[in-house]
Amino acid sequence: MFTNLSRIIKYGLAGFWRNGWLSTATIAVVFLVLVGFGGLLIFNSVTNIFISDIQDKIDISVYFKSDAPEDQILNIQKALQSLAEVKSVDYISRDQALEIFKTQHQADQNVSQALDELNANPLSASLNIKANELKDYSVIDSYLAGDAFKEYISKVSYTQNVNVIDRLQRVKSIAQQGGFILIVIISLLAALIIFNTIRLAIYSSREEFGIMRLVGGSNFFIRGPYMIEGMLYGLISGILSVLAITIFVYYTAPYLRIFVPDVNGWSYYTSHLASFFIYQLIFGIGLGVISSYIAVRKYLKI
Amino acid sequence: MIIFQNVSKVYKINSHETVALDDATFHIKSKEFVTFVGKSGAGKSTIVKLLVGEDKPTKGKVVVGSYNVNKLTSKELPFLRRKIGVIFQDFRLLMNKTAYENVAFAMEAAGRSSKEIQEFVPQALDMVGLKHKMSNFPRELSGGEKQRVAIARAMINHPDVLIADEPTGNLDPVNTADIMKLLLRINELGTTVLLTTHNKDIVNGLNKRVISMEDGKIIRDEEEGKYILT
Known part of the structure; x- marks a missing residue:
């Protein structure tokens, strides 16, 4: 098992290296998709920061x-x-x-x-x-309207702010729902683009799968190296996308202060960098490996 | 021992049926050298496909050694294929692997140790006269050299049976003679050899068993046969 695994890794690395141009082109596409995906995650975070900053002032x-x-x-x-x-x-x-x-x-x-x-x-x-x-303010207001407090309370400012609070709550809910829908759509789009890119990369080797089967290769032994290649596409693209986004955030974070003076975008980003990096890697590597698995399966029916 | 018992193969394309093999029955003993002859479409390649489990028969039974080929699942097929070496007219080498890696792949697929691979692959390539081109990729080899790599790969796991499907179809007369000499030597060393060809000179020079085919049917089966087709 261990010998088989080490051979699979060896052939995966060799295939990745020998098909240099194909690997580079695939990485370039996966990188761009991951930058788009990561960019959307960042944009969503910025929107949430912006809304919670306003919410905090209320x-x-x-x-x-x-x-x-x-x-x-x-x-x-x-x-x-x-x-x-x-x-x-x-x-x-x-x-x-x-x-x-x-x-x-x-x-x-x-x-x-x-x-x-x-x-x-x-x-x-x-x-x-x-x-x-935000929705909790109306509950608190009703609570304060109770008979037990009437004797001490002269006024509650909620009625003056109720319109602003309602409007903000609607904006927040639209932004959150919209952000979620956008993330789902972009994730599906990203998955489809990555799947098709890897499928095209594997298509060029389609004849080899039949040969390997006829020579006595098991499905696991044939498929393994391509899954390693898929993993490498995801890993390298993931690292490069985080690098590109980090540089982008470094130069644009000061502009965020114009909108949200209390928040330091750069330190917020660096404090979340580890989890963001892991998201990008899981998304990239996961899609790379799954795409390779599905793409090769089609050719293993001999 | 190879047994074909009343084997038929019908391909259905849309609603149109093509009979590729029609009620074929023959037995091949261990260590025999058998040549299948016939025009294109006679059913020679269908026999090869049924033997290696690339296709399943529509009717009948195919047995190779202890394997009932029709009943093998996709997961069991590699075990049969490690007992059968196959060489093809178009070589079917892995283009991204060197000559050494192409031969080593068959051993690796069979789970052989790295020590064995390092010892036997150079020997096999030496046997086919290509030890000096171990590190070359298929694109850097001539047609005859590619076919010799394919033979080394087919033989590396010491198969019980070697199937050569039109192995000289793409080769010049000199390389054809070399490949045939190699196949005869492999047979002398104890491997059953099944050859398909439509090269009359090769068949007539062998003086081995010949099974002649036409339109999917076996029309003649002779010990020390000749190429006789209408």
Whole structure:
């Protein structure tokens, strides 16, 4: 078995090397297809980053009546935190709200004078709530509308933001569904192109399969070297495609900051490079090997 | 021992039927040298295809040694083929492999060890006078040389039977004589040889058993036969 395997690998490598031009042409096509496939994965990631960045900026605020006791507010905070839909709840006390307000308006003489004349804190305590998903905000809003909280809450900002949140949710869902459909279509297209390219490469050797069968070669022994060649096409194209995409991302990542200032595209890419590399290799090698297997099978009926 | 028992082969193309072999029966003993003669389309190549399991008979039974060829599955066929060496008019060498690798392939397919391959392949190529061209690819060899590589490949696993299907059809008279000498020598060393040809001079010079065929039928089977066809 081991001897057979080493012979299969030897013939696979020899066939790959001896049909240099054919191997190069096949690798070139598989490389271009993998670049397209990888490019789509990257584009999909960028879209997701862009959407989640916007999503991250959205929250709803609950403003409390000025006489609401702090321990009640903290109880409500705890209750909210226990909800599965809630990602985080930040409490801003009346004093903190005043501090923030003063810092924001320190250059404005009129505001500080007005505050001094009031001689009291006119601002309400509030809770800033971030949900896990956009659709969760309506659930949180309904929860806050409950009778238990009416006595303390003066207003919830959800009603002001509901249109933006709804619209964003629709954009997100279209982008996700569209991205998925596009990935499925491109994957099928890529698989078909790679399969046909390898099938054409193998077609040139079709007469040899019959000869090998007549000389006593088993199907496994005949097919093996071609599967090794298919694996090499996928491996080399996979490595080259990741290399090309890495160079592309390196030069274009700074432009991503124009749209998403908080995200460093290059470091995001490098932190996902290993899994991206593995995806490309699995896709390339898998298709190479399967295509070779199917393409050769047709000629092994002698 | 080879047995053909009432074997017929009918090819169906669309609804049209062509009888390639019609109720053929013959026995070939071990170590015999038998020549099949007949015009193109007489059924010689069909016999070869049925012997190596490339085709299955429409009717009848084909036995080679201990193998009932009709009943072999695709996975079992390689075992039969390792017991039969075949050479063809068009050589059928692997174009991407050197002469050495072409011969070695048959041994590798049979699962022989690397040590045996390194020892026997040069010997086989030496036997056919091509040791100095071991590293040449088929495209770098003449027709006669290619056929000698094919003979070395056919003989490398010491088969019980060597089938030569029009082996000299593409060769000049000098190379034809060389190949025939090789086939006779192989037969003398104990291998059953089945030769198909329509070369009258070859058949008449052999003085061996001749089976004559016409339109898929065996019309004559003679020990020390001659080429007699209408």
